[in-house]
Amino acid sequence: MKNKFYITTPIYYVNAQPHIGHTYTTIAADVLARYHRDILGEPTFFLTGTDEHGAKIAEKAKEEKKELQVFVDEVAEEFVKAWRALNISNDNFIRTTDEKHMAAVQKALRYMYDKGDIYKGSYKGLYCRGCEQFKNEKDLIDGKCPDHKTEPEQMSEETYLFKMSKYQDKLLAKVKSDELKIRPEGKKNEMVSFIEKEGLQDVSFSRKNLAWGVPLPWDASHTSYVWADAFLNYLTGLGWKGPKDKCPKMWPAETQLMSKDILRVHATIWQAMLLSLDLPTSKELFIHGFFLADGQKMSKSLGNVIAPQDLVKKYGIDASRYLLMSATVFGSDGDIGWQKFDEKYNADLANGLGNLIARVSNILEKDSIKVNIKSGNDQALKKEFGKAMQNLRIDEALKILWGKLRQNDEKLSSAKPWEIKEIDAKKKILEPIAQDILNVAELLQPFMPETAEKIIKQFSAKQIKKGESLFPRI
């Protein structure tokens, strides 16, 4: 039986428009999904979507004076449009306000409640009457609410708690043994030491007085804690209807991509929920880094935000995908900026890939040289590339392909086919180079689908023609 591949991005919280962080995660997931689906031919499912419940959303909608459902519909649409514009091949787009999703969440919570994994308790905290919200100490300025300049009061609220502590030992063992892989290694260590040192506490799983959420089936005065609602998207996105339903064929996920800010909740609450639901835990959580813009945190006030649509406008879809994927070592933080993007665009795409293709195709056309090359020719390259992809060394995979391109630039320069008169001798030099270009283009497909297709088409013709330049210099 063939391997399957289920990959997810987090579902994005609709309190903000799609930004470069969302874009990065989603493109990475798309690249991996396309690799498994198109290159390896595995049954693949790629899920992304939006997280639409919670107090923040309710506030935001109020701020914009919009009906809640209207507001979330609009923002969700922005995400759908953004991914379409970036040629993202997701198989489903899950929204937590989908009725089917909400119904499944209720069934899941009911199951956990009946099992005794959810119980009634209370949540103590600092409550600001102005905000009608609990506050964290670190959000306060001189002990006062920054918005209302008043000291919040100690209050406790009735809540339902999830018995996460019950699953601590099981989870720890799974993380340690890599049954639940957390990558990169450093992040795994972090989680192991977190669970060992601080332990898993039971978590509040419901809110009172917050209408914008999924009501608890046994107590409608409470709505589900947003994360509890959100996590289940990874199942409902596969059509899961609740605990009585069979485990979806594609579950567990081979890879769940996310950035480091949400690793902890994914490694603890989400996995504990799966255990409580008697379902297998995720196979792998992969944590990628954050972007800095020119060494600084991206923020609106600094004005250094790089928006995905600006990227696409300047470089085009495929180049944008390439630039983001090659920008950093996948799994660690990286520094980006317009100047860097320009440099990389010119060096790798215009001078590298684009120029090599122009050199070769030009001679072939001018001298009417017909080459005989075929697809799937370089198994060694495919294997080396595949190894990097399997290990989620996305940037490394690209470097391997570019190494191949460079070799061919060198070959051309040393063999100097333009000094040779006889067509056969020329062909002998150019044919393997054209073959290499075709090989690279085939593996480039997950990264730059349209460009790869163009190159493949160009180099599959009997008489290769020069065509338009793929990446004009900036």
Place this chain on the structure above:
RNA sequence: AGCGGGGUAGAGCAGUUGGCAGCUCGCCAGGCCCAUAACCUGGAGGUCGUCGGUUCGAGUCCGACCCCCGCAACCA
């Protein structure tokens, strides 16, 4: 306090299991002229944060310290 990540050529970064220190950009010199003023070759430039240890040998392992950045869970 604690936890995690980082400190390697002018800039940005790689360095799997310890074995002559690499890549991209930039700079200098040369070559080439098929190509998107692109491409190729050579060169300059590093006490791999500091101090100590293990080892025939350490950027890589161990210990201590200094500096930078994040995180510190019911806030998604």
